Amino acid sequence: MSIDTSKVATSNSSAATAKKPGKAGAVANWADERLGLGTAMKKNLRKVFPDHWSFMLGEIALWSFVVLLLTGVFLTLWYHPSMAEVVYEGSYDPLRGVLMSDAMASTLHISFDVRGGVLMRQMHHWAAMIFIASMMVHLLRVYFTGAYRKPRELNWVIGCLLLLLGTLEGFTGYSLPDDLLSGTGIRAADGFMKSIPVVGTYLSFFLFGGEFPGDQIIPRLYMIHVLLIPGILLALIAAHMLLLVYHKHTQWPGPGRTEENVVGFPMLPVYAAKAGGFFFIVFGVTAIMGGLLSINPIWKYGPYDPTKVTAGSQPDWYMGWPDGALRIMPGWEFHLGGYSFALNVFLPIIVLPGLMFTILLLLPFIESWITGDKREHHLLERPRNAPTRTALMVSLMTFYGLMWAAGGNDIIAITLNSDINQITYFIRVAVFVGPAIAFWVTRRWCISLQRHDEAKLLHGYETGVIMRSPEGGYSERHLPISENAAYTLTARDRDVVWTPGSETDESGVAAPGGRLDGLRAKLSTLWFADNVQKPTAQELEEARHHAEHEHALTAALDGVAADGHQFDGHHAVEGESLRGS
Amino acid sequence: MRILNSTAGRLSRHRRGRLAGALMLMVGLVAAGGLYTAVMTPASAEKTQDLASQVEEGRKLFLVGCSTCHGTNGEGILTDRGNNLGPSLVGVGAAAVDFQVSTGRMPMAQPGAQAPRKDVAYSEEETAALAAYVATLGPGPAIPDESDYSIEGLDSEAQEAAIVRGGQLFLTNCTACHNFEGSGGAMPNGGYAPTVRGVDAKYIYEALLTGPQNMPSFSNGNLTPDQKRDIIAYINSLNESAGVGGFGMGSLGPVAEGLFAWIVGIGALVGFAVWIAAHTTRSNKKKVEA
Numbered sequence: 001m002s003i004d005t006s007k008v009a010t011s012n013s014s015a016a017t018a019k020k021p022g023k024a025g026a027v028a029n030w031a032d033e034r035l036g037l038g039t040a041m042k043k044n045l046r047k048v049f050p051d052h053w054s055f056m057l058g059e060i061a062l063w064s065f066v067v068l069l070l071t072g073v074f075l076t077l078w079y080h081p082s083m084a085e086v087v088y089e090g091s092y093d094p095l096r097g098v099l100m101s102d103a104m105a106s107t108l109h110i111s112f113d114v115r116g117g118v119l120m121r122q123m124h125h126w127a128a129m130i131f132i133a134s135m136m137v138h139l140l141r142v143y144f145t146g147a148y149r150k151p152r153e154l155n156w157v158i159g160c161l162l163l164l165l166g167t168l169e170g171f172t173g174y175s176l177p178d179d180l181l182s183g184t185g186i187r188a189a190d191g192f193m194k195s196i197p198v199v200g201t202y203l204s205f206f207l208f209g210g211e212f213p214g215d216q217i218i219p220r221l222y223m224i225h226v227l228l229i230p231g232i233l234l235a236l237i238a239a240h241m242l243l244l245v246y247h248k249h250t251q252w253p254g255p256g257r258t259e260e261n262v263v264g265f266p267m268l269p270v271y272a273a274k275a276g277g278f279f280f281i282v283f284g285v286t287a288i289m290g291g292l293l294s295i296n297p298i299w300k301y302g303p304y305d306p307t308k309v310t311a312g313s314q315p316d317w318y319m320g321w322p323d324g325a326l327r328i329m330p331g332w333e334f335h336l337g338g339y340s341f342a343l344n345v346f347l348p349i350i351v352l353p354g355l356m357f358t359i360l361l362l363l364p365f366i367e368s369w370i371t372g373d374k375r376e377h378h379l380l381e382r383p384r385n386a387p388t389r390t391a392l393m394v395s396l397m398t399f400y401g402l403m404w405a406a407g408g409n410d411i412i413a414i415t416l417n418s419d420i421n422q423i424t425y426f427i428r429v430a431v432f433v434g435p436a437i438a439f440w441v442t443r444r445w446c447i448s449l450q451r452h453d454e455a456k457l458l459h460g461y462e463t464g465v466i467m468r469s470p471e472g473g474y475s476e477r478h479l480p481i482s483e484n485a486a487y488t489l490t491a492r493d494r495d496v497v498w499t500p501g502s503e504t505d506e507s508g509v510a511a512p513g514g515r516l517d518g519l520r521a522k523l524s525t526l527w528f529a530d531n532v533q534k535p536t537a538q539e540l541e542e543a544r545h546h547a548e549h550e551h552a553l554t555a556a557l558d559g560v561a562a563d564g565h566q567f568d569g570h571h572a573v574e575g576e577s578l579r580g581s
Numbered sequence: 582m583r584i585l586n587s588t589a590g591r592l593s594r595h596r597r598g599r600l601a602g603a604l605m606l607m608v609g610l611v612a613a614g615g616l617y618t619a620v621m622t623p624a625s626a627e628k629t630q631d632l633a634s635q636v637e638e639g640r641k642l643f644l645v646g647c648s649t650c651h652g653t654n655g656e657g658i659l660t661d662r663g664n665n666l667g668p669s670l671v672g673v674g675a676a677a678v679d680f681q682v683s684t685g686r687m688p689m690a691q692p693g694a695q696a697p698r699k700d701v702a703y704s705e706e707e708t709a710a711l712a713a714y715v716a717t718l719g720p721g722p723a724i725p726d727e728s729d730y731s732i733e734g735l736d737s738e739a740q741e742a743a744i745v746r747g748g749q750l751f752l753t754n755c756t757a758c759h760n761f762e763g764s765g766g767a768m769p770n771g772g773y774a775p776t777v778r779g780v781d782a783k784y785i786y787e788a789l790l791t792g793p794q795n796m797p798s799f800s801n802g803n804l805t806p807d808q809k810r811d812i813i814a815y816i817n818s819l820n821e822s823a824g825v826g827g828f829g830m831g832s833l834g835p836v837a838e839g840l841f842a843w844i845v846g847i848g849a850l851v852g853f854a855v856w857i858a859a860h861t862t863r864s865n866k867k868k869v870e871a
């Protein structure tokens with residue numbers, strides 16, 4: 001008996017033996033035996049994350065925060081948080097011999113006499129601007145996709161707190177160099193505090209350790225900037241990400257994706273590589289910006305001096321919208337019993353931001369109260385499928401954007417050769433009218449897109465093939481969309497308007513109606529009004545029948561060159577000739 | 582003495598005559614003129630002659646190009662509502678004319694919030710003639726000499742000290758309107774403080790002296806000539822230190838910085854996020870269309 005062994009591999013000459021672990025394996029084993037890493041990592045290294053570009057926006061914030069920590073530590077090595085007056089003797093000629101605070105002098109020292117100092121300062125500043133901007137972009141993504149719904153409401157709240165703390169962190173950092181611009185900012189903050197009725201002056205004196213500017217504010221802001229807020233930020237970021245892991249990441253609906261699973265790639269090796277690589281990209285972008293774009297040139301502002309001010313004194317962008325509100329506010333002020341009530345400052349800069357932040361914080365709770373939706377959601381919703389929600393945020397964005405523009409009214413005036421007063425008058429009206437228009441337009445836009453989706457489901461997509469009937473009528477040929485596309489379009493819930501008494505207790509007894517029930521029912525009706533619901537199975541079936549019927553009617557025309565030239569003699573058409581000839 | 586008295590007396594009888602005033606003026610003018618010609622050297626006489634003809638030429642140009650708004654004698658014209666169509670030019674001095682006309686601000690193309698800088702309408706000689714004419718309307722600041730606004734004559738240490746002093750004066754007096762780098766800023770009702778970068782030192786000096794448009798004038802009591810010179814030296818030094826931190830984005834402060842953070846920073850990073858998400862894992866080298 002001869003066996004053909006030509007197909008058998010010749011390399012398996014010896015039996016497999018357990019190899020001695022490599023160096024890395026030995027180290028891992030050593031650590032595992034002492035720290036129990038294996039058990040802890042086993043699950044988490046294989047944690048699955050879904051793939052979509054918009055899920056990486058929060059990562060920009062995370063990585064720019066890391067850049068902030070790295071560059072910030074570098075800056076603390078040379079920065080002096082002191083308001084002691086010194087004579088600048090560094091290498092920047094135009095300020096040599098000028099009296100300034102030690103804080104300013106040390107910042108100039110970092111900028112001109114520490115190797116890489118100006119790069120680190122600029123990277124730190126750009127990373128801060130990007131940190132807050134990316135948090136906002138991330139917030140918008142989470143909002144527009146409905147990712148903040150149950151069970152993620154608290155993570156939304158943590159995210160909002162991060163945004164607020166990031167803003168405060170930015171403002172305290174912006175103030176540390178004690179240059180003319182930031183000094184103007186602190187002076188303004190002093191005024192904001194003093195506009196608070198009754199306690200304003202006490203608050204200001206408490207913060208500044210006496211009357212502005214005193215010699216306390218810089219060391220105090222420094223402590224807040226490098227210890228207090230970063231500590232809270234780190235804790236909240238950790239909580240934010242632990243909750244992300246606990247809740248699992250949301251995903252877009254699609255074939256194979258349900259409320260119970262997550263379809264994507266494992267942490268190791270895919271997301272470790274992607275996220276790790278993204279850190280280097282964020283670091284690189286901030287480094288390029290820090291190296292090429294001059295930000296906060298304090299040597300040009302010079303040291304702070306209450307007698308000086310510069311045109312174009314604006315806060316960093318994230319404080320721009322309250323500044324805009326302040327700029328367009330009419331000069332309302334009244335006096336009572338010898339005390340001034342500066343509503344022109346108090347309303348736009350203390351009340352308004354607090355109000356807006358509260359609205360932001362409460363958005364998930366307001367929505368679930370109106371809709372009565374208390375189910376868990378792990379599949380995202382397309383913005384068009386929640387028209388009122390989408391319109392609400394676009395409306396808020398419009399308000400924010402207009403306030404932002406108002407904060408740069410002087411720059412707009414000089415760059416666009418326009419009149420600063422006219423800009424201000426326009427925005428005073430537009431902040432009320434604009435959001436209303438934006439709300440209405442966005443809502444109708446979303447509903448139109450829903451109708452478009454419905455048409456695609458029921459009648460198919462537009463092929464661009466124009467058919468001419470024997471009677472001379474024209475129509476466009478529609479073809480059915482793919483099964484996968486149809487599944488994705490229909491993978492959403494039907495909207496349910498909340499009605500009073502719809503909630504029952506565990507015994508099936510309707511809950512007694514509260515006083516707000518009427519309002520809630522009305523709001524719920526308005527919230528879902530005019531939304532297009534996905535077609536029922538029956539409707540889909542009817543549509544398919546209709547399409548088949550229509551197709552059968554026009555089948556005879558398929559493959560016929562109906563270009564009309566058989567009638568005009570322009571060129572011959574095969575198999576067709578002029579009538580009568 | 583008696584003869585003198587009687588002659589004087591006889592003359593004195595005519596002192597209230599109708600022609601006496603005119604006659605005396607003529608006598609005075611002829612005497613002054615004669616003395617002037619007699620005493621002055623021929624060169625300066627020529628100069629005077631030149632000045633006179635220059636003034637005359639300036640007056641003619643003025644009547645054609647400026648008098649519609651400023652009045653035929655530079656006295657200014659009021660509109661029906663009591664606003665200035667063109668302000669009086671009595672006492673503005675040659676410096677004001679040189680500034681306004683040499684930078685193209687005057688003659689204005691149209692009434693407006695502010696006369697913008699534009700192409701120059703008059704040649705140098707014509708501008709000088711206009712300046713000479715307006716200077717005759719009343720005493721005012723003259724066109725400064727280069728030695729007034731240049732620090733060339735100082736040694737390097739003194740130059741550096743001048744720049745430091747100028748910087749502090751600039752931040753105290755100028756930046757509130759003109760911005761920390763002299764990029765300009767907005768003023769109420771469509772007005773604006775124009776950029777001072779790239780402007781001839783002479784015109785900055787003249788603007789300080791005469792306070793054109795919305796600008797206050799900084800008299801020599803307010804800012805001494807040396808202080809004006811130092812400010813100009815600082816503005817010039819800004820051009821040299823412009824690139825310390827990199828591209829200045831128009832030197833407009835935090836608004837431009839915010840715009841760049843969003844457009845360049847967030848724009849690039851979101852672009853990279855899209856790129857990373859678009860390149861997902863695959864088991865073979867062929868790209869799978871997602």
